[in-house]
Amino acid sequence: MRSWRVLLVWAAAAFAALLGGCAQQQEQVLTVLAAASLHEPFEELSDSYTAETGVVVELRTAGSSGLVDQLENGAPGDVLATADQASMAHAEQAGLLGSAPAVFAQNHLVLVTPANNPAQIRNLDDLANGPTVILCAVQVPCGAAAARLLESAGVALSPSSEELSVTDVLGRVRTGEADAGLVYITSALQAREEVHIIRIEGAAEDPNRYPAAVLEAAEHPDEAHAFVEHLLSEKAQRVLADAGFAPVNDS
Amino acid sequence: LRTLPAGAPPRWVLLPALLGTLLILLPVAAVLTRLEWAELPALLTSAAAVDALTLSVWTALAATLTCLLLGVPLALLLANARFRGLAVVRSVVLLPLVLPPVVGGLALLYTFGRQGLLGGAFHVMGIQVAYSSLAVVLAQTFVAMPFLVVSVETAVRGLDRDVLDAAAVDGAGRTGILRHVTVPLILPGLVSGAVLAFARSLGEFGATLAFAGSVQGVTRTVPLEIYLQRETDPDAAIALSILLIGVAVVVISLAYGRHVRLAER
Numbered sequence: 001m002r003s004w005r006v007l008l009v010w011a012a013a014a015f016a017a018l019l020g021g022c023a024q025q026q027e028q029v030l031t032v033l034a035a036a037s038l039h040e041p042f043e044e045l046s047d048s049y050t051a052e053t054g055v056v057v058e059l060r061t062a063g064s065s066g067l068v069d070q071l072e073n074g075a076p077g078d079v080l081a082t083a084d085q086a087s088m089a090h091a092e093q094a095g096l097l098g099s100a101p102a103v104f105a106q107n108h109l110v111l112v113t114p115a116n117n118p119a120q121i122r123n124l125d126d127l128a129n130g131p132t133v134i135l136c137a138v139q140v141p142c143g144a145a146a147a148r149l150l151e152s153a154g155v156a157l158s159p160s161s162e163e164l165s166v167t168d169v170l171g172r173v174r175t176g177e178a179d180a181g182l183v184y185i186t187s188a189l190q191a192r193e194e195v196h197i198i199r200i201e202g203a204a205e206d207p208n209r210y211p212a213a214v215l216e217a218a219e220h221p222d223e224a225h226a227f228v229e230h231l232l233s234e235k236a237q238r239v240l241a242d243a244g245f246a247p248v249n250d251s
Numbered sequence: 252l253r254t255l256p257a258g259a260p261p262r263w264v265l266l267p268a269l270l271g272t273l274l275i276l277l278p279v280a281a282v283l284t285r286l287e288w289a290e291l292p293a294l295l296t297s298a299a300a301v302d303a304l305t306l307s308v309w310t311a312l313a314a315t316l317t318c319l320l321l322g323v324p325l326a327l328l329l330a331n332a333r334f335r336g337l338a339v340v341r342s343v344v345l346l347p348l349v350l351p352p353v354v355g356g357l358a359l360l361y362t363f364g365r366q367g368l369l370g371g372a373f374h375v376m377g378i379q380v381a382y383s384s385l386a387v388v389l390a391q392t393f394v395a396m397p398f399l400v401v402s403v404e405t406a407v408r409g410l411d412r413d414v415l416d417a418a419a420v421d422g423a424g425r426t427g428i429l430r431h432v433t434v435p436l437i438l439p440g441l442v443s444g445a446v447l448a449f450a451r452s453l454g455e456f457g458a459t460l461a462f463a464g465s466v467q468g469v470t471r472t473v474p475l476e477i478y479l480q481r482e483t484d485p486d487a488a489i490a491l492s493i494l495l496i497g498v499a500v501v502v503i504s505l506a507y508g509r510h511v512r513l514a515e516r
Binding site: 139176 | 360364365366381382460463464465466467470471478479480482483
């Protein structure tokens with residue numbers, strides 16, 4: 001019996017220590033929810049933000065609509081950064097935002113083929129004549145952008161698969177399971193060793209805009225505002241440009 | 252409770268058992284509360300939903316048939332054969348039961364994909380497996396086969412050897428015994444195995460997505476449609492989910508209801 005009691009006391013002590021640890025940590029950790037395509041530059045930007053302010057950033061990346069879904073269901077967070085304005089508008093309508101969204105980066109689609117370009121694709125028109133083409137489904141941001149682009153180019157094609165994320169499109173192309181795909185320039189650059197990248201005329205003129213905002217339920221609103229400011233700084237814009245994002249024009 | 256036999260469990264098991272039931276029941280009930288029931292017919296008759304349902308039903312039937320054609324002989328062999336490595340063969344056949352379906356999908360891709368082991372051979376024959384409905388059937392067969400094999404093998408092992416011996420003494424050939432004695436006797440196990448394989452095929456998601464891709468009417472089955480609609484039209488996703496829950500309830504009562512009744516007898 002005594003050993004049970006001893007164990008219980010130890011367990012209680014450990015639990016209390018754990019709680020204390022959490023509470024202490026909570027005072028300085030900023031939770032940033034960001035679109036999956038932002039993962040790599042945001043890791044670097046979080047580090048530089050921490051170096052400047054001493055505030056530790058916990059970065060959580062996922063598909064934009066998935067993030068908004070999580071927030072609607074009560075997930076905690078201080079800053080939200082999405083891959084398109086539609087997801088951010090959804091978050092705004094749901095009353096999740098504590099500040100007006102600010103666009104901090106732009107991204108656009110490019111054509112990718114396997115490195116040896118087996119179907120000899122040169123432009124969008126070549127996609128219509130039978131090669132295996134993979135797109136994103138129109139329900140996700142990269143698919144909506146692809147549909148816009150193909151429509152304005154007057155190209156009608158039947159994709160072999162409509163994936164749920166841009167990384168799935170890239171995966172099928174880089175493994176040679178498809179002849180071509182439409183992906184963001186930023187994703188294409190991450191796989192530049194394995195894929196052949198073809199720029200599309202007019203794509204950069206019709207970009208996806210990436211907005212960021214402070215969340216209504218933010219535990220650290222001041223730090224969150226500072227983080228959004230940080231995204232617009234010259235230094236941050238350079239990091240984003242290195243990842244392939246186009247800078248925003250302050251007009 | 253007073254009339255429970257001596258081997259009955261202690262009363263305290265009631266609480267965890269109840270919690271276990273709730274853990275499963277509550278989420279299912281939660282889905283039901285999310286649905287606008289008045290909109291159900293409209294949601295289930297949209298072009299995308301009808302295409303997904305049609306595709307799901309015929310691919311799952313084709314996969315079940317393939318499972319029967321390949322799985323029953325396999326089960327007969329596993330139940331009767333005695334050779335070194337039998338245990339290994341059985342483990343391999345059961346692998347899809349414990350493997351994450353997405354791993355199965357990747358494995359199929361590395362086998363039947365364009366760059367896959369057999370991709371070149373199929374390409375020569377002018378057949379492209381990946382991105383086709385055939386890929387969906389293959390993925391479903393891969394994950395559903397063990398359900399049929401386990402069910403049939405158990406049934407065959409439960410057979411009364413004397414009956415089979417008697418048939419042999421009467422001069423029946425092996426194929427004759429299989430057709431007129433074994434199959435009728437294992438029919439309940441065969442049916443419940445086939446029903447489970449059909450249900451597993453209908454619910455297949457990971458292997459299909461990784462291997463077959465997703466195009467309306469060709470490869471986008473109901474589970475893939477649910478996952479896609481969740482992004483933009485949660486109501487449509489919920490309506491299809493409820494349909495699958497309904498099918499699952501029917502399937503379980505078909506496949507297991509009989510066993511429970513037999514055991515109670």
